[in-house]
Amino acid sequence: KNEVEQSPQNLTAQEGEFITINCSYSVGISALHWLQQHPGGGIVSLFMLSSGKKKHGRLIATINIQEKHSSLHITASHPRDSAVYICAALFSYNTDKLIFGTGTRLQVFP
Amino acid sequence: EPEVTQTPSHQVTQMGQEVILRCVPISNHLYFYWYRQILGQKVEFLVSFYNNEISEKSEIFDDQFSVERPDGSNFTLKIRSTKLEDSAMYFCASKDSSGNTIYFGEGSWLTVV
Numbered sequence: 619k620n621e622v623e624q625s626p627q628n629l630t631a632q633e634g635e636f637i638t639i640n641c642s643y644s645v646g647i648s649a650l651h652w653l654q655q656h657p658g659g660g661i662v663s664l665f666m667l668s669s670g671k672k673k674h675g676r677l678i679a680t681i682n683i684q685e686k687h688s689s690l691h692i693t694a695s696h697p698r699d700s701a702v703y704i705c706a707a708l709f710s711y712n713t714d715k716l717i718f719g720t721g722t723r724l725q726v727f728p
Numbered sequence: 729e730p731e732v733t734q735t736p737s738h739q740v741t742q743m744g745q746e747v748i749l750r751c752v753p754i755s756n757h758l759y760f761y762w763y764r765q766i767l768g769q770k771v772e773f774l775v776s777f778y779n780n781e782i783s784e785k786s787e788i789f790d791d792q793f794s795v796e797r798p799d800g801s802n803f804t805l806k807i808r809s810t811k812l813e814d815s816a817m818y819f820c821a822s823k824d825s826s827g828n829t830i831y832f833g834e835g836s837w838l839t840v841v
Contacts, residue, residue: 651830659817661771661832704771714759715784716830718771 620644620709624719631726637692639722641705644686648711652679652690655702655721664690664703695726730754734820734833741810741840749805749836751820757831760803761821762795764788765835771819777803810840 621644631637641650652664665672665679667688672679676695681688692699702723706716733752741747753760762774775785775795782795792814794806803822807814820833 653832658834659765659837660834661819661821663829663831666828666830706771713784714761714776714778715773715786716763716771717773720770 620707620717622705622707622717622719624705624722626722627720629722629724631695631724633696633726633728635695635726637695637699637724637726639690639703639705639724641688641690641719642686643688643707643709645709646683646686647707647709648713649708650681650688651706651708651716652688653704653706655704657701661704692724695724697726697728700725730831732820732822732831732833734818734836736836737834738837739839741838743812743840744809747807747810747814747838749807749818749820749838751803751805751833752801753803753820753822754824754831755801757822757824759783759823759825759827760795760797761830762805763819763821763832764816765819766813766816774805774818807838810838812840814838815840 625640649668654662667681676693678691702721704721706718735750760777765771773786775789776783796804817835817837819835823830
């Protein structure tokens with residue numbers, strides 16, 4: 619069964635801390651997305667990865683295909699980073715159907 | 729920054745009524761999607777649409793649901809005979825042919841009473 623698991627479910631941090639959110643998936647994938655869901659509900663795409671590492675500003679996403687694992691890192695966290703971070707996977711090259719994880723709720727305190 | 733727009737942002741409807749949720753995808757995008765998120769649960773795929781037809785649909789997307797691209801800009805989700813369990817946030821999304829980034833709308837929150 620195609621499943622995506624995230625940990626932790628909830629994460630609190632002090633401003634400036636380095637944050638890591640983990641995502642693992644059950645079987646091979648064609649690509650993995652990291653998304654941010656705002657408190658109002660809107661979803662923003664952060665990264666799409668099929669291998670290696672990507673960086674955008676203070677955000678870094680890595681993926682290890684052999685270990686079926688991806689991480690999202692936030693350096694120098696800030697209260698405005700508070701949101702739910704979701705990983706979602708495409709389990710085949712022939713599908714457009716994203717399978718979502720449960721999300722990690724991050725709160726960064728000043 | 730281009731964006732996907734959805735209307736209405738929130739709709740309350742009586743059980744059994746029909747609802748149409750509207751989306752305007754980004755103008756040069758070719759792939760369109762509807763997802764939903766029941767309160768407290770994961771986001772779930774409903775349907776994908778390409779070249780004026782459904783390309784993939786989930787088991788949730790039964791005969792109660794339909795999608796349409798009535799003109800060059802709008803993409804709609806129709807829910808017939810709504811049930812209490814249809815209450816959820818419905819997200820429209822689109823992407824271009826490169827497929828690297830998927831753009832989501834802000835969501836339409838549907839409450840069935």
